[in-house]
Amino acid sequence: MPEEKLAGEGEYVVQMKGINKVYPNGVAANQNVDFFLKKGEIHALMGENGAGKSTLMKMLFGLEQPTSGEIIVNGERLNITSPAVAIEHEIGMVHQHFMLVPSLSVAENMVLGMVPKKSGIFIDKVRAIEITREYSEKYNLHVEPEARVADIPVGMKQKVEILKALVRGAKILILDEPTAVLTTQETVELFKEMKSLKEQGYTIVFISHKLNEIMEITDRLTILRGGRSMGVYNTKDVTKEQISRLMVGRDVILEIQKDKAKPSDVVLRVRDLEFTNSMNRKMLDNVSFDVRKGEILGIAGVEGNGQKELVDILFNFQRPNGGSAAVNGENILGVSQEKIREMGVSLVPEDRMIYGIASTASIEENLISDRCGAKRLNKGPVFNMGAIHSESDRLIEEFTVLCKSRRQQVGMLSGGNIQKVVVAREFSNNPALIIADQPTRGIDVGATEFIRKKLLELSRSGIAVLLISADLNEVMELSDSLIVMHNGHIAAYFEDTADLTDAEMGEYMLGLKHQSPEEIGRVCHD
Amino acid sequence: MTKRREIGFTLIRGFLAILIALLVATLLIFISAEGDGIGEKMEAAGEALKQLLIGPLFRMGKNGTSFELKRLADVFAAMIPTIFTGLSVCVMFSANQFNLGSEGGSMLGAFVAGMIAVYVPMAAGIHPVVAVLAAGVAVAVVMLIPAVLKAKMGVSEMVNSLMLNYIIMYIIKYLMSTHLADKSKGQIQSFPFMETAKIGPIVDNSVFTGAKLTWGFVVALIAVVIVAVFMYRTRWGYSIRMIGINQSFSMYSGMKVGAVVVLSQVLGGFLAGVGGGIEMLGRYPTFSWSALPGYGWTGITIAILAGNNPLYVPLAAFFMAYLSKGCDLMATYAGVPAQLIDIIQGVIFLFFAAEQFMARYRQKLVVKTAQEELQRKNAQSLEEGGAVNV
Known part of the structure; x- marks a missing residue:
């Protein structure tokens, strides 16, 4: 199955040979990695979080320098010391987090750093717009040159990024997890554009860990695991199962076995929640639902349809304009986070780096942040260090956090392990309700599987779980019942997720269909 | 990095920082020292340095140098x-x-x-x-x-x-x-x-x-x-x-x-x-x-x-107090102008506090440690293998 080595080095536009990279913190991100790109192919770079994908591509784009190894582009051995050198050799990169200036127009962003001038002084905005139009048409990537970047949708921002690379003459495009931020429809469009670029002779590196996408769009794939290459394969020769085994080193059960929920009393009761944001947009409109003991209630929906606001309000990061929410009969709106936690509410936050952890503190310090005042961890005025050590060691073991010791800085861990630290804390303080907001976003398959299983296990032990996820597979597989949010409304409620189809969900998510108030009302178990 | 290497590095860095700072200080003292000709200047500068370095502990008099508890x-x-x-x-x-x-x-x-x-x-x-x-x-x-x-x-x-x-x-x-x-x-x-x-x-x-x-x-x-x-x-x-x-x-x-x-x-x-x-x-x-x-x-x-x-x-x-005492003595006994004292104090502090100082050497040590660790790991996992093909 591994592809045979073909003679003639000429067919490769990029050859990275024996690449090693050790970061200043001692992390060996790449070990003796070989990466070869053929001209005109779409090549997937796959691997779990922390496998070294981004590092490898950063070295190709000149953002990092390899500790050893050589990089050959178009037959020329290069020392890529900065992105400027990479761009000079026709390499372009589209980052996962857009590098655009939100307050400037699309056209201004396009020409940043290569601004056309009028009489050598003034910025020639007309010319900038012309350039943008020209490229936009040539590559069939539709953007609005005069719109402010802050006002355009995510999908268009990405096109601007791709165009930016093309304007600078890139023939090799690196796309770092481009679909992570896109809706299903936008993804379809992106794939069309990628295929059209390929036909025009462009070479594309596609970083992703979504197996379906890889199978659909790529020609070949390189798999990294723990900083090492696990080989190069023709996409058509391998199955999803083989890929995922190569990525994590074992068979991953992608389908979760679950027995039927036996929900009992209502834990979280939300009624008529209303919220209008500072831009005067109604983000939550008459939202009512219940979450019961022993069930996972999923909230599906395209991002930006009120899910974030709902979570913020439930955890008092935001005050609603109206409505009520109670946990076991006790109001939680406008109550301090300390009280909310005392009532037994745990939150796995969407943004783990901002809310979930203190990155320069140790793993141990991150594990006790919600319980540092607990009697069992204190001896009078001082900490009971013995109890704290044994509690953190226990959590590290139970949640299989990969680390050197509890004293290690949490920020040094890979994304999946950081999330395991967050989850270990949130799941272990005897919660009555767990709010899991995008619990597996951007983390590797192994950690994802672990967290999902844990959530299921906890719900079956009688904890109420509210799961918010933009990952359709996740909400549909994990939830016992499910609501779909669209435009601040609950658009649909499904009591049973067993025979739901993606297509049906999609129609509710995009607002093409809407259930009747009676049907939706069934989510309130009065 | 291993703990021992980390401590070793910190010590070497601190020592070198002080050494370089002293060289700069010596140069400044030499320039401003009183006396005719290089010989006299050297002598004056040496005297000043002595005051700065060991003055806070020792009295230097006609009868030689002696430790002074005061x-x-x-x-x-x-x-x-x-x-x-x-x-x-x-x-x-x-x-x-x-x-x-x-x-x-x-x-x-x-x-x-x-x-x-x-x-x-x-x-x-x-x-x-x-x-x-x-x-x-x-x-x-x-x-x-x-x-x-x-x-x-x-x-x-x-x-x-x-x-x-x-x-x-x-x-x-x-x-x-x-x-x-x-x-x-x-x-x-x-x-x-x-x-x-x-x-x-x-x-x-x-x-x-x-x-x-x-x-x-x-x-x-x-x-x-x-x-x-x-x-x-x-x-x-x-x-x-x-x-x-x-x-x-x-x-x-x-x-x-x-x-x-x-x-x-x-x-x-x-x-x-x-x-x-x-x-x-x-x-x-x-x-x-x-x-x-x-x-x-x-x-x-x-x-x-x-x-x-x-x-x-x-x-x-202690470091700050020692430095300040040494500088005072230098001004009092070795005739170094008071303005220069602040400069010397600043230079020493600057080198000592500069985090990036010797960062490259540190990186080399980090790489070495990481590679040693990897070799150990590789030795362990050799049999696991994995299809590494191009």
Whole structure:
């Protein structure tokens, strides 16, 4: 199955040979990695979080320098010391987090750093717009040159990024997890554009860990695991199962076995929640639902349809304009986070780096942040260090956090392990309700599987779980019942997720269909 | 990196930093040294360097060089107020509160302790204790101003506390030159402190008395331990540090962020006040300060050198006190101009505190350690293998 080595080095536009990279913190991100790109192919770079994908591509784009190894582009051995050198050799990169200036127009962003001038002084905005139009048409990537970047949708921002690379003459495009931020429809469009670029002779590196996408769009794939290459394969020769085994080193059960929920009393009761944001947009409109003991209630929906606001309000990061929410009969709106936690509410936050952890503190310090005042961890005025050590060691073991010791800085861990630290804390303080907001976003398959299983296990032990996820597979597989949010409304409620189809969900998510108030009302178990 | 390599690196770096700084200092001293011809200049520069390096410990006279306890005691005595301000800044900076009020705080503490020593009679044992505690409490209360404004309204504590220093200073100056002045004296000063209020030397002999190495030094070291325990072994110290690292995380975790923001600054104020009070009652017979003492600024330097870790504060304070003593001696005995002293002090500090200094060498060590670790791991997992094909 591994592809045979073909003679003639000429067919490769990029050859990275024996690449090693050790970061200043001692992390060996790449070990003796070989990466070869053929001209005109779409090549997937796959691997779990922390496998070294981004590092490898950063070295190709000149953002990092390899500790050893050589990089050959178009037959020329290069020392890529900065992105400027990479761009000079026709390499372009589209980052996962857009590098655009939100307050400037699309056209201004396009020409940043290569601004056309009028009489050598003034910025020639007309010319900038012309350039943008020209490229936009040539590559069939539709953007609005005069719109402010802050006002355009995510999908268009990405096109601007791709165009930016093309304007600078890139023939090799690196796309770092481009679909992570896109809706299903936008993804379809992106794939069309990628295929059209390929036909025009462009070479594309596609970083992703979504197996379906890889199978659909790529020609070949390189798999990294723990900083090492696990080989190069023709996409058509391998199955999803083989890929995922190569990525994590074992068979991953992608389908979760679950027995039927036996929900009992209502834990979280939300009624008529209303919220209008500072831009005067109604983000939550008459939202009512219940979450019961022993069930996972999923909230599906395209991002930006009120899910974030709902979570913020439930955890008092935001005050609603109206409505009520109670946990076991006790109001939680406008109550301090300390009280909310005392009532037994745990939150796995969407943004783990901002809310979930203190990155320069140790793993141990991150594990006790919600319980540092607990009697069992204190001896009078001082900490009971013995109890704290044994509690953190226990959590590290139970949640299989990969680390050197509890004293290690949490920020040094890979994304999946950081999330395991967050989850270990949130799941272990005897919660009555767990709010899991995008619990597996951007983390590797192994950690994802672990967290999902844990959530299921906890719900079956009688904890109420509210799961918010933009990952359709996740909400549909994990939830016992499910609501779909669209435009601040609950658009649909499904009591049973067993025979739901993606297509049906999609129609509710995009607002093409809407259930009747009676049907939706069934989510309130009065 | 392994622990041993890390420590080795820190030592080598510190040593080299001082060496380079001394070379630069030597050059400067040489340029400004008095004397005709290179020979004489060399001699003068050598003399100056000697004063800087070993002067704080040894007396150099006609009869050769001899260790002098008095000088070491002087260095220790100089550490008393700066250990307190250093701790004060450590606590506040750990919570990410850039409160610069330790400067005015130590002056206010000195003032309050001094006034109690002048006007409130008490028994010998408790008089200094009460005076110093009152000084701490007074400064803690004043620090509520920037602290509460920050916690409730988000007003920058840096600007507020900086301005507060001058408000404190001018109010004290006003009181000292009007209501509280001993008008029988030629300069602005208070009436003399009562004998009961004074803080005595640790050992009653001429060395300790002369150097003013008082019980305050012992109290300062005890304070170091207490603050270290507070910061690393209690839930409040933990909250202070977590809020310093990530405030959103702390709020989400259910900590009382506002209260801790206030606590850190009040505690910082208390420490600065105690330091000022101890310094005043240990060293002076009356209150006669008419300007900010500078202990707060030194405290900031010390906290930065110590990496906000209270346990390193005495070391950093010693370094600063030694350096300053050495420079004083150099000015007094070797005729190095006073302006140059500040430059030399600055150069030494700069190299010592520069984090990027020798970063490349550090990176090499890091790579070496990581590779060794990998080799071990690879040896273990050789049989696992994996399809590595191109």
